[in-house]
Structures are given as C-alpha cells and as structure tokens.
Amino acid sequence: MVYPDTFKGFQIEDPKHWTEFKLNELKPKPFGDYDVDIKIQACGVCASDLHTVSGGWGEQHFPLCVGHEIVGTALRVGPKVTLIKPGERVGVGAQSYSCLKCKQCKNDNETYCVHQLDTYGAVWPDTGIVSQGGYSTHVRTHEHWVFPIPAGLATNKAAPMLCAGLTAYSPLVRNGAGPGKKVGIVGMGGIGHFGLLFSKALGAETWVISRTHSKEADAKKMGADGFLATADKDWNVPHKMTFDLIINTASSTENFDLAAYLSLLDVHGRWISVGLPEGSGQEVKAQDFLSNGCLIGASHLGSRKEVLAMLKLAEEKGIESWVEEIPISAEGLKTALTRLHNNNVRYRFTLTDYDKCFGTE
Amino acid sequence: MVYPDTFKGFQIEDPKHWTEFKLNELKPKPFGDYDVDIKIQACGVCASDLHTVSGGWGEQHFPLCVGHEIVGTALRVGPKVTLIKPGERVGVGAQSYSCLKCKQCKNDNETYCVHQLDTYGAVWPDTGIVSQGGYSTHVRTHEHWVFPIPAGLATNKAAPMLCAGLTAYSPLVRNGAGPGKKVGIVGMGGIGHFGLLFSKALGAETWVISRTHSKEADAKKMGADGFLATADKDWNVPHKMTFDLIINTASSTENFDLAAYLSLLDVHGRWISVGLPEGSGQEVKAQDFLSNGCLIGASHLGSRKEVLAMLKLAEEKGIESWVEEIPISAEGLKTALTRLHNNNVRYRFTLTDYDKCFGTE
Numbered sequence: 001m002v003y004p005d006t007f008k009g010f011q012i013e014d015p016k017h018w019t020e021f022k023l024n025e026l027k028p029k030p031f032g033d034y035d036v037d038i039k040i041q042a043c044g045v046c047a048s049d050l051h052t053v054s055g056g057w058g059e060q061h062f063p064l065c066v067g068h069e070i071v072g073t074a075l076r077v078g079p080k081v082t083l084i085k086p087g088e089r090v091g092v093g094a095q096s097y098s099c100l101k102c103k104q105c106k107n108d109n110e111t112y113c114v115h116q117l118d119t120y121g122a123v124w125p126d127t128g129i130v131s132q133g134g135y136s137t138h139v140r141t142h143e144h145w146v147f148p149i150p151a152g153l154a155t156n157k158a159a160p161m162l163c164a165g166l167t168a169y170s171p172l173v174r175n176g177a178g179p180g181k182k183v184g185i186v187g188m189g190g191i192g193h194f195g196l197l198f199s200k201a202l203g204a205e206t207w208v209i210s211r212t213h214s215k216e217a218d219a220k221k222m223g224a225d226g227f228l229a230t231a232d233k234d235w236n237v238p239h240k241m242t243f244d245l246i247i248n249t250a251s252s253t254e255n256f257d258l259a260a261y262l263s264l265l266d267v268h269g270r271w272i273s274v275g276l277p278e279g280s281g282q283e284v285k286a287q288d289f290l291s292n293g294c295l296i297g298a299s300h301l302g303s304r305k306e307v308l309a310m311l312k313l314a315e316e317k318g319i320e321s322w323v324e325e326i327p328i329s330a331e332g333l334k335t336a337l338t339r340l341h342n343n344n345v346r347y348r349f350t351l352t353d354y355d356k357c358f359g360t361e
Numbered sequence: 362m363v364y365p366d367t368f369k370g371f372q373i374e375d376p377k378h379w380t381e382f383k384l385n386e387l388k389p390k391p392f393g394d395y396d397v398d399i400k401i402q403a404c405g406v407c408a409s410d411l412h413t414v415s416g417g418w419g420e421q422h423f424p425l426c427v428g429h430e431i432v433g434t435a436l437r438v439g440p441k442v443t444l445i446k447p448g449e450r451v452g453v454g455a456q457s458y459s460c461l462k463c464k465q466c467k468n469d470n471e472t473y474c475v476h477q478l479d480t481y482g483a484v485w486p487d488t489g490i491v492s493q494g495g496y497s498t499h500v501r502t503h504e505h506w507v508f509p510i511p512a513g514l515a516t517n518k519a520a521p522m523l524c525a526g527l528t529a530y531s532p533l534v535r536n537g538a539g540p541g542k543k544v545g546i547v548g549m550g551g552i553g554h555f556g557l558l559f560s561k562a563l564g565a566e567t568w569v570i571s572r573t574h575s576k577e578a579d580a581k582k583m584g585a586d587g588f589l590a591t592a593d594k595d596w597n598v599p600h601k602m603t604f605d606l607i608i609n610t611a612s613s614t615e616n617f618d619l620a621a622y623l624s625l626l627d628v629h630g631r632w633i634s635v636g637l638p639e640g641s642g643q644e645v646k647a648q649d650f651l652s653n654g655c656l657i658g659a660s661h662l663g664s665r666k667e668v669l670a671m672l673k674l675a676e677e678k679g680i681e682s683w684v685e686e687i688p689i690s691a692e693g694l695k696t697a698l699t700r701l702h703n704n705n706v707r708y709r710f711t712l713t714d715y716d717k718c719f720g721t722e
Contacts, residue, residue, distance in 0.1 A: 104602075109628040112653055114602075174629070241465075241475075267470040268535070270656065273647050281646030286634050288642075289659035292473055295631065297656030298647050 001025065004037060004076075008358060009065035009136025010333055015055030019334040026065060026132045028140045029124050033080040036146045038090060043134035043328070044069025044160035045336045045349040047190065047251055048094065051276070052121060053337070060121055067134030067351070068094040068119040071149060071159045075138070083143040089155070091147045091311075092139055093162035094119050094301055096131060100144060108303040110144070119145075135333060135351065137358045147307045152315035160190060160321050160348040161314060162307070168195035168247060169310040170302030171272040172202055175245045179203040184228075184246035184264060188215045191274055192249040193322055193347040196222050198310070199247075201317040209246070209261070218346065222322070236260045241292055244269050251275040258282055258296075265294040273298045322346060327353035362386065365398060365437075369719060370426035370497025371694055376416030380695040387426060387493045389501045390485050394441040397507045399451060404495035404689070405430025405521035406697045406710040408551065408612055409455065412637070413482060414698070421482055428495030428712070429455040429480040432510060432520045436499070444504040450516070452508045452672075453500055454523035455480050456662055457492060461505060469664040471505070480506075496694060496712065498719045508668045513676035521551060521682050521709040522675060523668070529556035529608060530671040531663030532633040533563060536606045540564040545589075545607035545625060549576045552610040552635055554683055554708040557583050559671070560608075562678040570607070570622070579707065583683070597621045602653055605630050612636040619643060619657075626655040634659045683707060688714035 007028055010021035031037070049066040051057045070092040074084050084090055098105050098113035105113050117124070119141075120133030133139070149158050168191050177183050183204040185195035192208070199206040200223040207226035208219040216227045228235050243264045248271060250256065262271060269292060284296070302310075313319070326332045328351040336349045368389055371382035392398070410427040412418045431453040435445050445451055459466050459474035466474050478485070480502075481494030494500070510519045529552050538544050544565040546556035553569070560567040561584040568587040569580040577588045589596050604625045609632060611617065623632060630653060645657070663671075674680070687693045689712040697710045 104628055107628070109654075112602075112628045114652075241473075267465055267468070267473045268658070273650070276647050276651065281644045281649075283642045284645050284657075285642030286637050286659050289634070290637065290661050291475075293470075293658060293660050295656040295658030296645075297629075297654060298650030299654050300651050 003138055004031065007132070007136050007138040009132055010328070010330060011063035011065045012053040013063040015053060015060070015062065018054040019337055021135070021330045021333045022063070023330065024063060026136060027129060028138070029127055029129045031078060031140060032142070033078040034142045034144070035078045035140050036081060036084050036090070036143050037075045038070065038072040038092065038139050038141065038146070039075050040070055040072040040134055040136060040138060041354050042071045042155045042159045043067040043351045044162070044164065045340060045351060046094070046163050047340065048163070050337055050340050057276070061123065061130040064121055064130070065132040065136050066120050067136070068092070069159045069162045069164065070134035070139055071155045071162070074146070077143070081143045084146050084148065089149045091149050091158060091162045092119060092134070092141050092145055093166060093307065096141050096145045108305050110303055111301045135328065137354070144304055147304070147311065150311050150315040153311065156323055156325055156350040156352055157321040158311070159350050160323060161194065161310060163301070164190040164348060165194045165198070165310055165314070165321070166302040166307055167191050167274045167299070168249070169198045170306050171247055171274060171299035172199055173306065174299070175270050175272060177202045177204040177245055181205070181244045182207070182242060184209050184243045185249065186246060186261065187249040187251070187275070188219060188347070189249060189251070189343070190345070190348040193222060195247045195249060196224055197319050198313070201313055201319055236263055239264050241266050246271045248273040249275055256282060258284065259288045262288050262294050262296070263291065265292050267292050269294050271296040321348060323348045323350045325350050325352045327351070328357045364499055365392065368493070368497050368499040370493055371689070371691060372424040372426045373414040374424040376414060376421070376423065379415040380698055382496070382691045382694045383424070384691065385424060387497055388490060389499070390488055390490045392439065392501060393503070394439040395503045396439045396501050397442060397445050397451070397504050398436045399431065399433040399453065399500050399502065399507070400436050401431055401433040401495055401497060401499060402715050403432045403516045403520045404428040404712045405523070405525065406701060406712060407455070407524050408701065409524070411698055411701050418637070422484065422491040425482055425491070426493040426497050427481050428497070429453070430520045430523045430525065431495035431500055432516045432523070435507070438504070442504045445507050445509065450510045452510050452519060452523045453480060453495070453502050453506060454527055454662065454668065457483070457502050457506045469666050471664055472662045496689065498715070505665055508665070508672065511672050511676040514672065517684055517686055517711040517713055518682040519672070520711050521684060522555065522671060524662070525551040525709060526555045526559070526671055526675070526682070527663045527668055528552050528635045528660070529610070530559045531667050532608055532635060532660035533560055534667065535660070536631050536633060538563045538565040538606055542566070542605045543568070543603060545570050545604045546610065547607060547622065548610040548612070548636070549580060549708070550610060550612070550704070551709040554583060556608045556610060557585055558680050559674070562674055562680055597624055600625050602627050607632045609634040610636055617643060619645065620649045623649050623655050623657070624652065626653050628653050630655050632657040682709060684709045684711045686711050686713045688712070689718050
C-alpha cells in the first residue's frame with residue numbers, strides 16, 4: 001500500500017526507547033471534503049515532540065509519529081476546499097481540528113474549542129484513528145489548519161514558526177506588544193527566540209531573561225534591547241515595575257522564583273506562560289500579586305488568522321528563524337531528540353531532505 | 362492632653378489578647394499643609410482588622426488602633442487643602458499616603474506606589490509615628506485620601522464601602538464588568554456582597570459562588586442572577602467557559618480547588634483575588650490555564666477617582682450595604698471581632714454611636 005492509502009513515517013513504539021524511531025506505514029483518516037493532502041518537505045522539532053515520546057506528558061497512543069511544524073506541497077484538495085490550491089507550498093502546525101461552529105471557533109479562539117484535536121496523538125472521534133505527525137511522508141489536514149507560506153520565507157525557516165513561532169506571536173499580539181511597550185521573554189529556546197524576533201518586529205522594547213549570560217550575544221544579534229541573567233545577584237531589583245508583559249517560555253518550574261519575576265511587572269502587567277512543564281506546578285501567594293496587581297496566565301497556540309498575520313509579518317520584516325538543519329532519518333531524529341533533551345540547539349531543529357529519505361512521490 | 366494634640370482610641374496591646382481593647386491616648390502625626398482632621402462618626406469592621414490584631418498577618422506595631430472604613434466630619438483643613446471643606450461629611454479608607462509624584466500615582470494607581478502607607482499600622486517615615494485607625498475619636502489624613510460622602514448615602518452604610526466596597530468595585534471596573542458580561546463573585550462576606558451589588562449596578566450578569574446554599578436567599582434579594590454552591594456535586598460542569606470575570610473574595614485557600622473555579626472562565630477570562638489569606642499559597646499548574654487561556658491576578662484597593670465614582674454610583678443606584686450596627690465600646694469591639702472571626706456577620710459590621718462613647722468634641 002502506498003499514498004494515498006497509506007503514508008510512511010518514523011514512529012516511536014515505546015517511551016522507554018524514545019530515541020529509537022521505526023519507519024512504519026501510517027493509516028490516515030479517510031479523505032474528507034475539506035481535507036488537503038500534503039507532501040511534506042520539512043518539519044521543525046518541537047519540545048512537545050520530546051515531552052510526548054519520552055512519556056513526560058503521560059500516556060500516549062503508541063506507536064506514534066510526532067512532528068507538528070510541517071511545511072510541504074499541497075497534493076490534492078477535497079471538493080469543498082476553497083482556501084488552498086494544489087501545488088501550493090503550505091504549512092500545518094500543532095492543531096488540526098476544531099468544530100468551527102462554537103462561540104470559541106467563531107471568535108478566532110478555535111484553539112480553545114472543546115473539540116480541538118492535535119496534529120499528532122489525538123483520536124479522531126468517528127474512526128478511532130490516531131493522528132500522526134510530520135516526521136512522515138504526508139499529512140491529511142482540514143483546510144482551516146493548512147496555511148499558505150509566503151514566497152519570501154524559506155521552507156526550513158518557516159517550519160518552526162508554525163508551532164514555536166505562533167506560540168510566541170499570539171500572546172504578544174493578544175496582550176498588546178507594540179510601540180511604547182516593554183516586553184520580557186523568559187527562556188531563550190525555540191519559542192523564546194521567536195518571542196524576541198516577533199516582539200521586536202511588533203515594535204516593542206524587548207528584553208531577554210535567561211539563567212546565564214551564555215546566550216546574550218545571540219540575543220543582541222536578534223535585536224534584544226536588554227538582557228537579564230537570573231544567576232546575577234539582585235538581577236531583578238533595578239528593573240522592578242518596568243515591564244508591561246512577560247512571555248514565559250521556560251519548560252521547567254524547578255528553582256523558579258516566580259515572585260522575583262513578577263516584581264518586574266508594571267501595574268496590571270501580565271506574565272503569560274506558553275510552556276507546559278512536566279511534573280508538578282508551583283506555589284503562588286496572593287502576596288506575590290499585590291504590589292503591582294499583576295496577572296499570570298497561559299496561552300495555547302493561536303488562531304488561523306494569527307498564523308497568517310505572523311507569516312505576513314515575518315515576510316515583510318525579513319524575520320529569520322535561527323535553525324539548525326538535520327536531514328530526516330532514524331539516525332537524524334535520534335540526534336535531534338537527544339540534543340534537544342540536552343538543551344543543545346540554537347535555536348530550533350528543522351528536519352529536511354524529505355525527498356532524499358522518502359522519494360519524491 | 363486633648364484634641365488636637367492627642368486623639369483617643371481603642372487599641373490592642375498584644376495579639377494574644379486580640380479581643381481586649383484598651384481606650385488609650387493616641388499621638389497623631391504633626392498637622393500638615395494638606396491634612397484634614399476628621400471627627401469620626403462611624404467605622405466599618407474589616408477582616409484586615411482581625412488579621413492584623415490577631416497576628417495572622419505577622420508582626421505589627423502594638424499597641425495598635427485598627428479600623429479603616431471611616432466616616433466622620435471634617436473639623437479643620439490644612440492651608441493647602443482644596444478638596445475638602447470644614448464641616449463636610451467625609452470618608453477615609455485603608456490607604457492614607459503615597460508620593461503622588463511617581464508614574465503609578467500619576468496614572469491613578471496610587472495604591473501601587475512603593476511609598477504607599479496604610480491608614481493604620483504604618484510607620485510615618487519622617488516622625489516614626491505609627492498610623493492609628495478609626496476605632497478612635499479622630500483621624501488626620503492627607504486630603505487625597507479624604508472623600509466627600511454624597512448626601513444620599515447613610516453614614517453607617519457608606520463606611521464599609523471605603524475599604525470593602527472599593528476592594529470589590531475597582532477590579533470590576535478595571536476588568537470590564539458591565540452590560541453583556543457575566544461576573545462571578547466567590548465568597549459572600551463583606552467584600553463579596555459589595556461585589557454583587559456593584560457588579561449588578563454596573564450592568565453585568567452576576568452570579569454568587571459560595572460553599573453552601575445558606576446565603577442564596579440573601580444573594581437573590583441583592584439581585585444575583587444565579588448562585589452556585591461548591592459543595593454540590595459537579596457544581597462547575599454546566600457552567601464551564603461561561604464567565605468573563607470572577608472576583609475571588611475568599612479569605613482562605615484551604616481545600617480550594619482552583620482548577621474547578623478557573624474552568625468557569627471563558628477564553629482569556631480573569632480570576633482576580635482581593636482577599637489576602639493567612640498562611641501559605643496554593644499550587645498552580647500551567648495546565649489549569651490551558652483550556653481557556655485564563656488569567657489570575659490580584660487587586661489592591663483602588664484609586665481616589667474610583668472611590669468617588671463608586672460613591673456616586675452607589676447614590677445614583679440607591680445601593681444599600683447590608684450592615685449590622687454595633688455601638689463602639691471595648692465590649693462592642695470584642696463582640697464584633699469575635700463574631701467576625703466566627704464568620705457570623707451579614708454582611709458587615711459598622712461601629713456607631715461615637716459621640717455617645719467619646720463625646721461630641
């Protein structure tokens with residue numbers, strides 16, 4: 001069996017062996033009226049992929065093919081598709097379904113639809129088929145979650161924008177990042193470096209907040225207006241009540257002195273977390289919020305409209321993701337996941353050379 | 362020594378004996394150019410008073426006279442006072458000083474000025490004098506924190522608005538409570554009942570969320586559109602993602618299932634705490650915020666502008682605080698504090714009959 005009946009992809013079969021990828025046949029869901037089949041050309045490697053295959057986020061439907069920062073070519077489109085044309089270069093991110101009928105969906109909050117399904121690891125309610133991600137030959141996705149990639153963006157640089165980029169971009173625009181605002185980006189990894197790039201592109205004064213100074217030079221190259229290292233003594237003191245918005249991309253809550261970070265916020269400033277750390281949470285006290293009336297919250301991906309606006313902004317401003325390319329293969333995936341696990345990536349891996357691995361059909 | 366050299370008030374001398382009030386002479390700070398001396402007629406009894414005298418909020422400057430929901434008559438005003446005239450009926454709340462020069466002060470966020478001082482228990486930096494509250498004959502207060510009481514409001518009903526009312530009103534208006542919005546008020550005590558009254562007056566659909574149904578009839582009388590009792594099985598399930606704003610007035614975090622409350626919020630809805638519970642905080646997880654991208658925060662009192670707007674709204678809409686009156690005396694204070702400690706008050710005590718206790722001078 002071959003496409004369009006089956007796809008092929010690298011799956012993890014057991015979280016105990018989360019670096020051992022097997023090339024298996026994948027059974028896609030039936031081709032629907034609004035579906036787009038995409039021949040994949042590149043895929044970013046997201047921390048979600050690691051949390052998922054290693055079991056850090058709990059039980060999953062193994063065997064599983066992860067990857068949700070997908071760029072490829074639209075091969076064919078369903079009879080009711082109007083948003084995508086065959087042959088177009090398109091992207092798919094971390095979400096692949098919502099009802100499109102509820103209040104959330106109608107308000108560009110489809111991310112928060114209670115029927116939302118993830119690009120991989122979700123069970124399609126009608127067929128029981130488990131969705132499979134982009135470490136594979138193809139994806140089949142409803143047009144609403146398929147995004148034309150502007151001509152000015154390179155495939156390998158656009159791919160990580162579809163999850164990491166959007167995850168940073170949406171809370172920036174939803175919380176007013178722009179001229180006259182001071183934004184902090186906590187954690188300079190895949191999402192964090194996009195937070196810096198997009199916050200600057202939106203016109204906000206942007207500071208990076210990291211544990212050490214090791215990434216300061218890179219941050220400055222990306223346009224950071226300032227850099228705080230939390231290992232420095234009294235690092236927060238001179239900057240109290242000066243930030244309007246802080247996007248927290250840290251993926252761990254260990255030894256995290258939240259109160260020190262919150263003290264940076266101006267009155268009613270906001271701390272928005274976009275990471276989903278493994279393990280337990282952290283203690284908060286009403287006192288931590290009282291000196292500035294700040295707010296903490298979280299943000300989950302973003303809307304189709306925001307994806308399109310983000311890609312347009314990236315093209316217009318010439319935003320260049322900082323990626324390291326790794327040709328896709330079982331060995332390449334092992335390298336990528338292992339290095340990601342060791343925080344050894346600046347700042348995102350994009351898997352490439354899909355045709356070499358899988359052929360051109 | 363008598364007024365204006367000294368005031369008289371009921372002080373607690375030792376938090377171990379927090380119901381034993383002693384009538385002592387109080388030394389006021391020197392009369393400043395912007396100060397107003399007020400002969401007190403009534404004072405609300407705030408949970409802060411209890412937390413303070415009983416040691417629940419930690420070390421205090423004893424002996425201490427508490428009380429910060431003060432209504433009285435302006436006796437004399439300093440040479441630079443323009444906002445208050447002698448003879449006016451005026452109120453004083455929980456804050457009595459800020460610099461009035463910083464960014465926060467200039468943006469109607471004087472509550473968050475780093476130089477802010479409380480009406481009682483604060484040390485005046487220039488003299489070392491400890492500020493004393495309204496269980497007393499007089500207060501001396503900078504005009505910015507002295508508020509004319511509209512003629513349509515009864516003294517005993519206006520008093521508790523000056524802390525409890527404002528504490529509820531400010532986060533309502535700052536977070537958009539009004540027509541078309543659905544607001545929840547958690548906890549129906551002194552602050553909570555004002556939350557309900559003001560949220561309704563602002564035009565929002567307003568629900569009360571309480572542990573049991575014991576206060577449901579009262580809530581309905583005050584205009585509540587709905588009532589949820591968290592002791593009921595699956596109390597939150599039918600109401601998920603329907604609230605825009607929840608004001609949390611609960612003064613305890615024990616057995617508090619925050620995630621269940623947060624599930625009530627619509628996308629980017631806000632949970633604003635105004636209580637300051639004793640003891641430790643509570644654990645939050647990024648997961649608790651992800652299904653709706655909600656925010657949690659806190660609010661501290663409100664601005665002068667908000668006090669004046671609140672009092673105007675209360676007069677216009679005929680808002681009646683639900684108060685129980687207790688004539689001020691050592692015995693009356695013991696009764697009030699003990700009953701408050703036992704949550705046995707519907708919904709606020711106002712201390713009255715000051716002239717009977719202290720005389721008319």
